[in-house]
Amino acid sequence: MTAGTPKLRVEGATKAFGGNVALAPTTLALRPGEFVSLVGPSGCGKSTLFNVVSGLLRPDLGSVLLDGEDITGTSGNVGYMLQKDLLVPWRTVVDNITLGAALTRGVTRDDRAQAVDFAERYGLGGFVDHYPHALSGGMRQRVALMRTLATNHDVLLLDEPFGALDAQTRLEMQQWLLQVWADTERTVLFVTHDVDESIFLSDRVLVMSPRPGRIAAELAVELPRPRTLNLMTTPGFNDIKREILALLHARDAA
Amino acid sequence: MNAGTIIRGVLTPVISIALVFLVWDLIIRGFGVQTFVAPSPGETLDALRDNWSTLWPLALETIRETVYGFIVGAVLGFVLAVAMAQTRIVQGLVYPVLIVSQAVPIIAIAAPLVILLGFGIAPKIVIVAWIVFFPVAVNVLDGLANVDRELLNLARAMGGSRSRVFLHIRLPATVTPLYTGLKIGATYAVTGAVIGELVASTGSSLAGFQREANSSLDTPAVWAAMLLMTIIGIGWFLLVVGVEYVTTPWKHRATHRRLRFRATNDPRS
Numbered sequence: 001m002t003a004g005t006p007k008l009r010v011e012g013a014t015k016a017f018g019g020n021v022a023l024a025p026t027t028l029a030l031r032p033g034e035f036v037s038l039v040g041p042s043g044c045g046k047s048t049l050f051n052v053v054s055g056l057l058r059p060d061l062g063s064v065l066l067d068g069e070d071i072t073g074t075s076g077n078v079g080y081m082l083q084k085d086l087l088v089p090w091r092t093v094v095d096n097i098t099l100g101a102a103l104t105r106g107v108t109r110d111d112r113a114q115a116v117d118f119a120e121r122y123g124l125g126g127f128v129d130h131y132p133h134a135l136s137g138g139m140r141q142r143v144a145l146m147r148t149l150a151t152n153h154d155v156l157l158l159d160e161p162f163g164a165l166d167a168q169t170r171l172e173m174q175q176w177l178l179q180v181w182a183d184t185e186r187t188v189l190f191v192t193h194d195v196d197e198s199i200f201l202s203d204r205v206l207v208m209s210p211r212p213g214r215i216a217a218e219l220a221v222e223l224p225r226p227r228t229l230n231l232m233t234t235p236g237f238n239d240i241k242r243e244i245l246a247l248l249h250a251r252d253a254a
Numbered sequence: 255m256n257a258g259t260i261i262r263g264v265l266t267p268v269i270s271i272a273l274v275f276l277v278w279d280l281i282i283r284g285f286g287v288q289t290f291v292a293p294s295p296g297e298t299l300d301a302l303r304d305n306w307s308t309l310w311p312l313a314l315e316t317i318r319e320t321v322y323g324f325i326v327g328a329v330l331g332f333v334l335a336v337a338m339a340q341t342r343i344v345q346g347l348v349y350p351v352l353i354v355s356q357a358v359p360i361i362a363i364a365a366p367l368v369i370l371l372g373f374g375i376a377p378k379i380v381i382v383a384w385i386v387f388f389p390v391a392v393n394v395l396d397g398l399a400n401v402d403r404e405l406l407n408l409a410r411a412m413g414g415s416r417s418r419v420f421l422h423i424r425l426p427a428t429v430t431p432l433y434t435g436l437k438i439g440a441t442y443a444v445t446g447a448v449i450g451e452l453v454a455s456t457g458s459s460l461a462g463f464q465r466e467a468n469s470s471l472d473t474p475a476v477w478a479a480m481l482l483m484t485i486i487g488i489g490w491f492l493l494v495v496g497v498e499y500v501t502t503p504w505k506h507r508a509t510h511r512r513l514r515f516r517a518t519n520d521p522r523s
Contacts, residue, residue, distance in 0.1 A: 075411050076414075078411075082408065084404055088423065089504050091504075103412050103415070104415070130508055
C-alpha cells in the first residue's frame with residue numbers, strides 16, 4: 001500500500017447472521033483511482049462485504065472509512081450497482097440517470113444536463129428519452145452505470161454488473177467500463193465470478209473464500225494500461241489467471 | 255400503432271359484439287319468440303330510440319352516481335392501501351374489515367343505506383364506492399408489498415429518504431395495480447348505482463324506468479333500459495382504459511415524446 005489516506009478502507013469488518021459467520025474480520029484498502037476486483041464463489045461473503053461498505057448492513061465489528069472518515073452503517077456515501085440493472089420502468093433514460101438526485105435532494109437543471117452529457121458521451125446519445133423496456137441488456141447496464149456515476153461518489157461498488165450479459169456484449173462492456181473509469185477517475189470495487197474479467201479490469205484481484213467468508217489471497221495485476229482484448233492472450237495475463245484458478249481450486253478441494 | 259394492433263385492439267371486440275347481436279337476433283327469429291317475452295335487437299334499439307327523451311336524463315343521473323361513487327371508492331381504496339402498507343398493525347386492523355365489507359351482500363346493504371341516507375344520490379354513491387374501493391385497495395396493497403426488494407435497497411444505498419423513496423419508487427409502482435383495480439371496479443360500478451336506484455327509486459331513474467316498463471309489459475323498453483345500463487358500464491370501463499393508456503406511456507411507447515428544451519430545463523423529477 002502506498003502512503004497517504006486510502007480512498008476506501010474496511011477495517012476488521014465482521015458480520016454474522018445467527019450463528020453463521022458470513023464475513024470473518026476483513027480488512028482492505030483502496031487507493032484513490034484504484035480498480036480492485038473480488039473473485040470468489042457464492043457464499044464467500046462478497047455480498048455481505050458490499051452491503052457493509054454501502055451502508056445497507058452495519059457490521060458486528062469493525063468499520064468502514066471513506067477518505068479517513070468513519071461511514072460505518074450509513075448509506076449514500078458510495079455508488080452502488082448490481083447485476084440486475086434495476087432501472088425504473090416509468091422513468092426515461094435521463095430520468096433514471098438522475099434517480100439518485102431525485103431520491104436525495106430533488107433533480108436540478110445541472111443534474112439533467114450532466115445526465116444528458118453522460119448519456120451522449122458514453123453511447124446512449126440517441127436514447128435519453130427512451131424508456132428502459134426499449135433498450136437492450138447492454139444498454140440498460142450502461143444506463144445503470146451512468147446512474148451510479150451521476151451520484152458523483154468517488155467510490156463505485158459494482159456487483160457483477162455484467163453477469164447477466166452474453167459473452168460478446170460482456171467483452172464490449174468491459175472495455176467500455178475501462179474507458180469510463182479512465183475518464184472519470186473513480187475508485188472501483190468490482191465483484192465477479194469471471195476470472196478473466198477480474199484480471200482484465202483490475203489493478204488488484206482479491207480472491208475470497210467461503211465458510212467463513214474472507215479474503216484468502218491478493219494478487220497485483222501489473223499489466224500495462226490502456227488495455228485491449230489482446231491482453232487476454234498474453235503470457236502475463238495467463239500467469240495471473242493460472243494463479244487465481246489454483247487458489248480457487250485449492251479452496252474447492254479443501 | 256400498426257395494422258395488427260388495430261385489428262386486435264378495435265376490430266375483434268367489434269366483431270365479437272356484432273356476433274352476440276346476431277345470435278340474439280337468430281334466437282328470437284328462429285324460435286319465433288313473442289316481442290312481449292323477449293324483443294329482438296332491432297326492437298330493443300327501436301324502444302331505445304322511442305324513449306330516448308325520457309331515458310337520456312335518467313342515464314345522465316346514473317352516470318353521475320357511477321362517476322361520483324367510483325371516485326370516492328377509488329380514493330378511499332387507495333388511501334386505505336397506502337395506510338395499510340405503512341405498518342402491520344394498521345393492516346391487521348383494516349384488512350378484516352375490508353373482507354367483511356365485501357361479504358355483506360350488496361343488495362342487502364342497499365336498504366339500510368337508503369333508510370340511513372334518504373332517497374337522494376348519497377346512498378347510490380356509497381354503494382358504488384363500497385363496490386369500487388375493494389379491488390382498488392387489494393391491488394394497490396399488493397403492488398406496494400411487491401416492489402422489488404433490490405430496487406428499494408438500491409434506493410436506500412443511494413441515500414434516499416423514506417419519503418422520497420415512497421414518492422419516487424413505491425408510489426409510482428402502484429400505478430399498474432391501481433389501474434387493474436380501477437378496471438375491475440369500473441365494470442361493477444354501474445351495477446352498484448342500479449342497485450341503489452332499484453331500492454331507493456322514486457321513479458325517476460333508469461332502474462325505476464325499467465320497473466315501470468316491466469309492470470306495463472313494455473318488454474322492449476325493459477330491454478332498452480338494460481342495454482343503456484350496459485352501454486354506460488362499457489363506456490366507463492373504456493374511459494378508464496383510455497386514461498390508463500395516456501398516463502402510462504412507458505408501457506407502449508419507446509420514448510417519452512417531449513421537446514428537448516423541456517428535457518433539459520424542466521427541474522421537476
